[in-house]
Structures are given as C-alpha cells and as structure tokens.
Amino acid sequence: MSQLEELIAVWLPRQRWFSGKGIPIQQIRVENFHTLASAGPDGPDLHLLVVRSGQRGRSSRYQVLLGSRAPRSLPPDLARAAIGVCPVSGKRQRVIYDAACDGDLTGMLLERFASPGGNGQVRFRTLPGERIRTGAAGRMLTGEQSNTSLVFGEDYVLKTFRRLWPGPNPDLELNCALSGSPYVARPCGWIEADLPGYAAPTTLAMLQTYIPGAMDGWVLATTNVWALLEGTGPERQSAFTEEAALLGRTTAEVHRSLAKALPTDVLSPTAVAELADAMVERLAMASAEVPELADYAHLVMEAYADFSQVDEPLPIQRIHGDYHLGQVIRTGAGGWVLLDFEGEPTVPVRERQRLSSPLRDVAGMLRSFDYAAGYLLVDHPSDPGLEWAARSWARHNREAFCRGYADGGGADPEKHLAVLRAFEFDKAVYEVLYEARNRPNWLRVPLESIATAVSVPPAAR
Ligand SMILES: Nc1ncnc2c1ncn2[C@@H]1O[C@H](COP(=O)(O)OP(=O)(O)O)[C@@H](O)[C@H]1O
Numbered sequence: 001m002s003q004l005e006e007l008i009a010v011w012l013p014r015q016r017w018f019s020g021k022g023i024p025i026q027q028i029r030v031e032n033f034h035t036l037a038s039a040g041p042d043g044p045d046l047h048l049l050v051v052r053s054g055q056r057g058r059s060s061r062y063q064v065l066l067g068s069r070a071p072r073s074l075p076p077d078l079a080r081a082a083i084g085v086c087p088v089s090g091k092r093q094r095v096i097y098d099a100a101c102d103g104d105l106t107g108m109l110l111e112r113f114a115s116p117g118g119n120g121q122v123r124f125r126t127l128p129g130e131r132i133r134t135g136a137a138g139r140m141l142t143g144e145q146s147n148t149s150l151v152f153g154e155d156y157v158l159k160t161f162r163r164l165w166p167g168p169n170p171d172l173e174l175n176c177a178l179s180g181s182p183y184v185a186r187p188c189g190w191i192e193a194d195l196p197g198y199a200a201p202t203t204l205a206m207l208q209t210y211i212p213g214a215m216d217g218w219v220l221a222t223t224n225v226w227a228l229l230e231g232t233g234p235e236r237q238s239a240f241t242e243e244a245a246l247l248g249r250t251t252a253e254v255h256r257s258l259a260k261a262l263p264t265d266v267l268s269p270t271a272v273a274e275l276a277d278a279m280v281e282r283l284a285m286a287s288a289e290v291p292e293l294a295d296y297a298h299l300v301m302e303a304y305a306d307f308s309q310v311d312e313p314l315p316i317q318r319i320h321g322d323y324h325l326g327q328v329i330r331t332g333a334g335g336w337v338l339l340d341f342e343g344e345p346t347v348p349v350r351e352r353q354r355l356s357s358p359l360r361d362v363a364g365m366l367r368s369f370d371y372a373a374g375y376l377l378v379d380h381p382s383d384p385g386l387e388w389a390a391r392s393w394a395r396h397n398r399e400a401f402c403r404g405y406a407d408g409g410g411a412d413p414e415k416h417l418a419v420l421r422a423f424e425f426d427k428a429v430y431e432v433l434y435e436a437r438n439r440p441n442w443l444r445v446p447l448e449s450i451a452t453a454v455s456v457p458p459a460a461r
C-alpha cells in the first residue's frame, strides 16, 4: 500500500457513509486519481479518488473527495478534516484532508458546471437549457447520510454518491424522469466518470435545485411524537395525521408520474411466489448476521407464506425504493417533496433498477411511522403509558397515510394486506441488518416492530 492508501485505510471506515462496516478491510487501493481543481502551487488542490476497499472477491468502490495543501497550511477550522501527511500527485509532502469540509474547494466543483462537457475520464454535464450560477462556497450537510450533500447558497445541492455502482445512478435517472413535477427538486446536472471494468459511465454526483427553508419529514414527525409524549395535547397529533394524509396523496401522484414516464409490467402469481422466496433468503442471511432476529423468524415466514399465495397479478413499475420520513421534506410553500430516489444504498444498482410494486414504497413509509414512535421509546424502555401513546401515534398516521394514498389514486393498501405485510417485514429485516451495522443502539426499533406491530395487519391494530 502507498502512504496515501495507508492513511485512507484508517480514515475510511470511520466515515458515516462507509457501508462496509462489519467487513474487515484487507485491501485498500486507489483505482482512479484525478486532480479536478488547483489554486496554484501554494493553494489547495481538489482531488477525486475512486477507492476500492474490502476483501478479495468482496470489495466495493467509494468516491473520496480529497483536499491537499502544503504542510502546516491547513486553516484551523479545517483541522478536524485532516487525514494525514504524505506525497500527493507528484508534490512531496502535503497535508491531505476531507475536501467536503472545505467550502472554497467544493465551490470549485460548482465552477466546473459553468463550462460543462469535456471528454476526459471525469465529465461535468448539465441538462439542456441549464446555466449554472457559480460563486458560492459549498456547505456540507451533516446528519445521518449515506452520501455527502453540499449546498451552494440557496441555489443548489450537489449530492456526491459515496458507494459507486456501475452505470447511471437511479437517483439521477428517476429525478430526470420526474423533472417538471412539483413533488421533486429539479435536477440541473451531474458528474460522471469512466471507471475501469464498467462499460457505462458511472454517476458520481447529481446537482439539483435546493429547496430553502424546508423541514425534514423525520424531524417533523419525531417532534410531533415528542409533543404527544410530553402531553401537549391530541390536537397536535391530528395536525400530523393531516400531513401524513397529504404525504400519502403526494406519494400516489409521484407513483403515477413514474408509471407514465417509465416502463411498467405485471407480475404473475408464479413471479410473486419467486419474490417471496427471495424474501425468505434475505431473512436467512440477516438472521445469520443478527441472531436475535431468528427468534421472530416464524412470524416473518408466516407473512411470506401468505404473500406467496397471492393469486392476483401484481402491477409493477419504477418506485422510490428506500422510502421513509427522512426522504421527504415539507416545503414552506405547503407541500411534500420527495428526495433520494437512489433505492437502498447497499443493494446493487441492477437490482434497484428492477420494476417493483409501488406498495413496497407504501410499506417503507409505514415502517417509518413505526420508527418515529419506536425510536422515542428507546430512551423510555419500560413505560407502558408512553408506549401506548407512541404506538397509537404510529397507528393513526399509518392509517392517514394509507387513506391519502388511496384518495390520491394509488392502490388501496387496506385491500392488499398480504402484499403490504410481506413488504413491511422485508423492509424491517433490511433495517435489522442496517441498524446492526450502523447504529446498534437502534437495533431494538425494527426488532420490536417485527415482534409486535408488523405482525398484525393495519386494520386489526
Ligand atoms: N434539494 C434539496 N433541497 C433541500 N434539502 C435537501 C435537498 N436535497 C437533500 N436535502 C437535505 O439533505 C438530506 C439528505 O439528502 P438525501 O438525498 O436523502 O441523501 P442521502 O442519500 O445521503 O441520505 C435530506 O434529508 C434533506 O434534509
């Protein structure tokens, strides 16, 4: 390993967006190294690296944005971003650091969109008619992110995809298909690269309009549960059920637009049974990694057995794929906007691009209402009164969301309970793995859902 690779091997696993947690890193290799911008011999340089990490035969590619400067020239406010000191790109000793934290450097990324194109290995593209306003420094969004988003003034957000998969990223693909919809942020451009071994260009980042002043659905929902738990009244709860119903209607609208813009199909009962088999396989894999899950496997298997017996055709289309409250924002103008159509970040892109039932997204959002309630109980583990209040919050909002979805023209979730329950369990099983790897103290949230709420159809709760 080079000195640069050794430093990255220590830094990479500590990043929130690194999805290889739990898999020992045996190899780190810098596969691609591009210098995208340079502020002269003494100023900072911006490098883009594609790093392969993991084990032989089981490795993944990640995008790393690296800054480099002359030794001892890192400004104090960037000290926390430092990675180490090593030779970089023909220059002798350089201090290297996480460029996402350096607003001036990421501002140079935005500059590159002003004169898009190029035939090099890394290309900046804009959608027809887009003229990018430059000059703003980048501000990195913090929080529970699988990728890294940089906000420029009140104009744009550049989402840099961290784990790289071959080909166009579904987030870009679906946002472009939905362009013009009031329920998504308008896509403006993207960065793509040719990576060794991949035939199609790989999307590295997507530039979208930024929606200032919007509130994250997860923050809104958990604030509402808190208010309820603190006894500030049921009227606050009803305020949120209206939001949940509007979100249901908006979801149905977006599904309709996706079905209009992109291919659709219908799954035969045999194909549905195959889908149930795949769910059983995922359950077995997750139970092997998280033994606590095995205690509830019989409940999950019952739901999958019911699903495999569904004898009506199941309409399928492109869907969001990782739909939850953290993927929707409530705008000042009074509506919900859907973000992050990337699908589940740990699933290979080819699988995420498959057509699927829109009820999978409905199930994802229903899980999220359970999560908002269950998460707040993590700190109050044995208070039956609180537990009842939180669970009833989830039930009311789940019902409101389903009603809104059906009113908005989507399939009525109440009429497809076997399908919905199987999708909910499948998502909860995914969440068990996700939490075990990323946030072990949240593991009980999906586990408790599996043990209790998800096992009962919404109508009977
Ligand atoms: N266009 C946008 N306008 C306003 N906020 C945004 C926009 N895009 C993303 N965000 C904020 O960034 C957060 C993370 O974005 P997201 O696309 O979900 O990234 P990730 O895949 O890393 O989770 C969102 O929850 C939202 O708060």
Ligand SMILES: O=P(O)(O)O[C@H]1O[C@H](CO)[C@@H](O[C@H]2O[C@H](CO)[C@@H](O)[C@H](O)[C@H]2O)[C@H](O)[C@H]1O
Residues within 6 Å of the ligand: 144, 145, 146, 147, 218, 322, 324, 325, 326, 327, 340, 343, 344, 345, 364, 367, 368, 369, 371, 372, 431, 434
């Ligand atoms: O938003 P991402 O694409 O990064 O999705 C991943 O991380 C999510 C957590 O940040 C995770 O969502 C789970 O936790 C949410 C609360 O933080 C909750 O609202 C979701 O219902 C729950 O699934 C998501 O599963 C994962 O893919």
